[in-house]
Amino acid sequence: MIADGYNAEVDELRGIIDNSKDYKNRIEARERERTGIKTLKIGYNKVFGYYIEVSKSYTSLVPDDYVRKQTLTTGERYITDELKDMEATILGARDKLSSLEYDIFCGLRDRVSESFWYPAAGMIFATSKTPFVKVPVLSCFQFYFYSFLF
Numbered sequence: 776m777i778a779d780g781y782n783a784e785v786d787e788l789r790g791i792i793d794n795s796k797d798y799k800n801r802i803e804a805r806e807r808e809r810t811g812i813k814t815l816k817i818g819y820n821k822v823f824g825y826y827i828e829v830s831k832s833y834t835s836l837v838p839d840d841y842v843r844k845q846t847l848t849t850g851e852r853y854i855t856d857e858l859k860d861m862e863a864t865i866l867g868a869r870d871k872l873s874s875l876e877y878d879i880f881c882g883l884r885d886r887v888s889e890s891f892w893y894p895a896a897g898m899i900f901a902t903s904k905t906p907f908v909k910v911p912v913l914s915c916f917q918f919y920f921y922s923f924l925f
Contacts, residue, residue: 777879785876785879788868789872792869792872795861795865798861802857802861809838811836812829812836812837813833814832814833815829819862823844823845823852824859825859826845826853826858827841827853828852828853829851830849831850834851840855842855
C-alpha cells in the first residue's frame with residue numbers, strides 16, 4: 776500500500792519478509808553441514824511454527840541443542856532458539872508492517888483532508904507548501920457534502 780522508499784521502517788520490514796525464505800535456506804544448509812544430516816529440512820506449519828525435520832535413520836546425529844517437538848512415523852521434528860528467534864522476527868515483521876502501513880495511510884489521509892478542504896468557501900486551498908493554489912469545487916458536491924457536516 777505504501778511505495779518503496781517512502782518510509783525506511785516499511786522498507787526494512789518488507790526486506791525481512793521478502794528475504795525470509797533465503798534466511799531459512801541458509802540456516803538449513805548450515806545445519807546440514809554442521810550435523811552431517813543429509814535429510815535435514817526446515818519447515819513451517821501454523822501449529823508448531825518453524826521446525827527442523829530429521830528422518831529416523833539420522834536421529835542419532837541430532838545435536839544436544841535441538842529440542843524435540845514432535846515425533847512422526849518417518850522421523851522427528853525439533854526446534855532451536857535460532858528458529859524461535861527467526862519465527863518471531865518474520866511473523867512480527869508481518870504484523871508490524873500491516874499496522875505501520877495503515878498508520879501511514881491514515882496519517883496521509885488526515886493530513887490531506889485537514890490541509891485542503893475548506894467547506895465554507897467551497898474551495899480547496901493549499902494550506903501547506905504545495906504547488907496547488909485554488910481549485911473550485913462543483914456546487915452540487917459542495918451542497919451534498921456540506922449538508923452532512925451540519
